[in-house]
Amino acid sequence: MSDGDKDDSVDPGKLAELYRLGALRSVHHPQRRSMMDQRRWVWLYLDQVELTVAAKNKIKAAYRFHGVLYGKEDVYSVEGSKPMLARLPSRSARCQLELLYHNLDQLMAERYRLSDRLNRTSRRHPVVKTFLEIPGYGPVHAMTFWVIVDTPWRFSTVRKLWTYAGLGLERNKSGLPKAGKPYSNGPVHLNWHYNRRLKNVAKGVATTTIGMGDNPFAQVFERLVARGTSPSNATLTVGRKALAVPWAMWKRGERYRSDLI
Numbered sequence: 001m002s003d004g005d006k007d008d009s010v011d012p013g014k015l016a017e018l019y020r021l022g023a024l025r026s027v028h029h030p031q032r033r034s035m036m037d038q039r040r041w042v043w044l045y046l047d048q049v050e051l052t053v054a055a056k057n058k059i060k061a062a063y064r065f066h067g068v069l070y071g072k073e074d075v076y077s078v079e080g081s082k083p084m085l086a087r088l089p090s091r092s093a094r095c096q097l098e099l100l101y102h103n104l105d106q107l108m109a110e111r112y113r114l115s116d117r118l119n120r121t122s123r124r125h126p127v128v129k130t131f132l133e134i135p136g137y138g139p140v141h142a143m144t145f146w147v148i149v150d151t152p153w154r155f156s157t158v159r160k161l162w163t164y165a166g167l168g169l170e171r172n173k174s175g176l177p178k179a180g181k182p183y184s185n186g187p188v189h190l191n192w193h194y195n196r197r198l199k200n201v202a203k204g205v206a207t208t209t210i211g212m213g214d215n216p217f218a219q220v221f222e223r224l225v226a227r228g229t230s231p232s233n234a235t236l237t238v239g240r241k242a243l244a245v246p247w248a249m250w251k252r253g254e255r256y257r258s259d260l261i
Contacts, residue, residue: 030150038121039147045114045140046197052111055104062100066093076104118143131246133256135215136205145246148198152251158244165202166194167240202239210238216261217241 018024030036056076063070068087074080081101088094122128122139131142155161162168168191209217217238224234245260254260 028150028154035147035150038143041114041117041121042140042143042147045111045118046144048107048111048114052104052107055100055107059097059100059104062093062097063088115140127250130249130255134205134242134245134249135212135217136209136242137246141201141204142246144197144201145243148195148201149247149250152247155247158247161243161247162240163191164195165198165243166190166192166196167199167202167236167243198243202242205242206235206238209242210235216258220261 015024030039059075060070063075063084066088068084070084073084075084081097085094085097088097119139122132122143125146128139128142128146131137131145132139134142137145149155149161155164159168163170169188170191171188206217206221209215210221212218220241221231221234221238224237225231229237241261245256248254248260249256
């Protein structure tokens with residue numbers, strides 16, 4: 001309840017009204033405390049990745065601020081940073097960049113530590129271990145899919161899973177029909193409310209497998225493009241399959257087979 005006054009004496013009445021109207025939405029929570037703990041570790045890793053990317057962007061922004069241009073140079077490694085630091089106009093500017101590099105080194109060290117933990121954990125859980133057999137699924141994608149979905153039975157159909165991941169289609173329409181004419185439908189578009197991290201799993205697996213080439217996901221993409229499907233729509237289809245395959249394996253208790261794709 002995000003609108004109106006927020007008060008302990010007001011909220012119970014609002015909740016009772018929503019309950020009578022049948023407007024309360026169910027929210028899924030893992031039933032096992034261990035799953036909540038694993039989810040927190042995955043979230044910590046993903047947050048650490050975002051902090052690392054932000055730190056790298058700050059370094060490049062600092063070079064641009066001081067008028068130091070860069071192209072394909074690796075400005076983040078020790079070998080690549082030395083000539084870049086030497087091009088800075090003052091000692092003060094070099095001290096500022098060295099501080100940003102020190103911050104990046106700390107973030108990268110923690111990221112690698114969390115990554116090692118996810119690698120070990122992904123091989124201890126039988127379900128996640130089967131996900132690792134799917135092309136494009138590494139420990140991070142497999143663990144993220146596992147902790148978000150929690151149980152395959154929370155989605156009665158694979159289309160509901162796609163909608164939850166922002167890969168479902170919806171249509172908005174409004175207005176009264178004109179005399180003798182039906183309602184005018186709006187354009188079909190991807191749903192706007194979704195789980196961002198689950199969508200990133202689908203996008204990551206699709207991008208990785210399409211770039212790798214020789215795998216069933218890439219073959220689906222190439223076949224669709226050859227039939228005239230736009231590359232963006234073909235990538236969307238591969239992303240949907242990237243979620244449908246582990247969901248079906250999990251629900252049926254099966255191992256990965258290429259014909260599932």
